[in-house]
Amino acid sequence: MAGSRQAIDGILHRVRTGVQWHDLPERFGPWKTVYERHRLWSADGTSERLLQVGPGRADAAGEVEWGSRSTPASCGPISMRPAPAPIRRRH
Template sequence: MVEGIIYRYRTGIAWRDLPGCFGPWQTVWKRHRRFSGDGTWDKIHSVLLAHADAAGLIDWEVSVDSTINRAHQHATNLPRDTGGPDELHESAHRAA
């Protein structure tokens, strides 16, 4: 099951496209969903980090640069006030 989940994330395929050698995709998906919901993945991640840190395998330095990433104005999920239908009519009159 875990190998099927890792394969799916590594390749970026849809769950339905998971090769049959990992078992039914529905079963693999259900196990992943259950592990995500009950915190199993978080526990595994914490243990792996603790072991790697104890072995000195993690470099905790962070590099930050001055790159600016901007989102397009329509990339937000927030509703915006367009002024209602009157604004559209007013803009049309100004354009003429």
């Protein structure tokens, strides 16, 4: 069974890459476990709390480097919602 940290990493990997749940790399644990945690955490608000608390703790621990680097506007806010499936064109 995937640990919580492993599940979070798997969820974030899926958000970043748009990979289908069943194609999630094994290093994140069983895909069904990661999916189930994502589903439960999204429904009960845990995902949003993780996004609010996580950066604050990292900053307090000195793990965040604040600088003048900017991120492209296209990056947008971080979300625990899955990325949309890519559009496939028919040839």
